[in-house]
Amino acid sequence: MFLAINEIRHSKLRYALVIGVMFLIAYLVFFLTGLAYGLAQENRMAVDKWNASDIFLSEKANDSLNMSMIDPDLANELAAKEKAVLAQAAGIIYDATDENKKQNVSFFGINSKEFLNPKVIEGKSFKSSGEVVADISLKKQYHYKIGDKVKLATNNEPLLIVGFTDNAKFNISPVLYTSMETFQTIRYGANSSFQPKTTYNAIVTRGKVSQQPKGLQKLSISKFIDKLPGYSAQVLTFGFMIGFLVVIAAVVIGIFIYVLTMQKIAIFGVMKAQGISSRFIANSVIAQTFILAVSGVTIGLLATIASALILPEAVPFQTNLLFFGVIALLMVLVAIIGALFSVRTIVKIDPLRAIG
Structure with a gap:
C-alpha cells in the first residue's frame, strides 16, 4: 500500500487520468441505473401501493388488466x-x-x-x-x-x-x-x-x-407486474446495458494498469534484483488498482446523487442506495480482476533481462 500511494503521488497526472476514466464510466452506470429504476418504479408504483398478495383477472384476459372483465356477481363469490x-x-x-x-x-x-x-x-x-x-x-x-x-x-x-x-x-x-x-x-x-x-x-x-370461483385466474402481484406491457423488456434491456458497462469498466482499468505495468518493467526488475518479492510488487499493483477504482467510483456516485437533486420532475430518475452500493462493489471487484493480468506479467519478469 505504501509503494502504491507513493507512486500515485509521484505521477499525479497519469493516475488522475485513470481515475477520470473510471469516474466517467461509473457516472454513466449509476445514471443509467437511476433512470432504469425510476422507469420501472413508474410502471409499478400504484401496484406496490396496494400491499396486496394476489390479483384475480378473467381467464380469457391473457394476464392483461385492460382486457379483463369481471361480473360483480362473480366477484362476490370470491x-x-x-x-x-x-x-x-x-x-x-x-x-x-x-x-x-x-x-x-x-x-x-x-x-x-x-x-x-x-x-x-x-x-x-x-x-x-x-x-x-x-x-x-x-x-x-x-x-x-x-x-x-x-x-x-x-x-x-x-x-x-x-x-x-x-x-x-x-x-x-x-x-x-x-x-x-x-x-x-x-x-x-x-x-x-x-x-x-x-x-x-x-x-x-x-x-x-x-x-375461488370458475372463470377467474389468480396471479401473484410480482407475476402481474412482470406481465405489465413493456416492463420485463425494459428491465432486461437496462440490465444488460449496465452489465456490459461494468465489464467495460473492468477492461478499461485493466488495460490502463497493464500499460503502466509494462512501462515499469525495468523498475520492477531492479526491485526484484534487490530481493523484493513478486508478491510484494503484485500486492502493490492490486492496492493501486483498488485505490484508483474506489476513487473513481466514489466520485461518480457523488456526482450522480448531486445530478439527481437538480434534474427536472419530468425525468423518471430515482436513487436506490442498495442498487448503487452493489454496482459500486461490482465495479471495484471487476477492476481488481482486470488488474490480475498485470500480476502475471510481474511474476514472469526476469531481473537480468529487465535491467538490460
Whole structure:
C-alpha cells in the first residue's frame, strides 16, 4: 500500500487520468441505473401501493388488466381475508381553463371503504360524484392544485381534484382514483344512452383465498407486474446495458494498469534484483488498482446523487442506495480482476533481462 500511494503521488497526472476514466464510466452506470429504476418504479408504483398478495383477472384476459372483465356477481363469490375490486382505464385529461394543457393518466375505479383507497397526503378523499384523488406528480410537474377542474378528452366530462396521494403511477402515467359511479361516467359518459352495469377489471386480495370461483385466474402481484406491457423488456434491456458497462469498466482499468505495468518493467526488475518479492510488487499493483477504482467510483456516485437533486420532475430518475452500493462493489471487484493480468506479467519478469 505504501509503494502504491507513493507512486500515485509521484505521477499525479497519469493516475488522475485513470481515475477520470473510471469516474466517467461509473457516472454513466449509476445514471443509467437511476433512470432504469425510476422507469420501472413508474410502471409499478400504484401496484406496490396496494400491499396486496394476489390479483384475480378473467381467464380469457391473457394476464392483461385492460382486457379483463369481471361480473360483480362473480366477484362476490370470491372469498378472501381481504379483497377489493378494481376498474381501470387509460385516459387523457385537459385543464378546464386551458384545452392545450393535456396529460395522459390512468383511472382507478375503486370502492372507498376497501383497502385500495389511497392515503391522502393533501386535501381529502373523494366522496361525491365527479371527484378524484390524483397522484402528486400532477401538482409538481403540471401545477394542478386542489379545487381545479379537469375534463376528459373523450367526452368532456368534468372532474374535480379534491386530494393528492403519493407514489401512484401506473404504466408511467399518473393515477386518478375515483368511485365506481364516476368511473362509469368516465368510461361511457353521463349522457350516453348505453350504460351497461358496472364491471370490474380485477379483484385484488390480501392474505389467504378460501374460495375461488370458475372463470377467474389468480396471479401473484410480482407475476402481474412482470406481465405489465413493456416492463420485463425494459428491465432486461437496462440490465444488460449496465452489465456490459461494468465489464467495460473492468477492461478499461485493466488495460490502463497493464500499460503502466509494462512501462515499469525495468523498475520492477531492479526491485526484484534487490530481493523484493513478486508478491510484494503484485500486492502493490492490486492496492493501486483498488485505490484508483474506489476513487473513481466514489466520485461518480457523488456526482450522480448531486445530478439527481437538480434534474427536472419530468425525468423518471430515482436513487436506490442498495442498487448503487452493489454496482459500486461490482465495479471495484471487476477492476481488481482486470488488474490480475498485470500480476502475471510481474511474476514472469526476469531481473537480468529487465535491467538490460
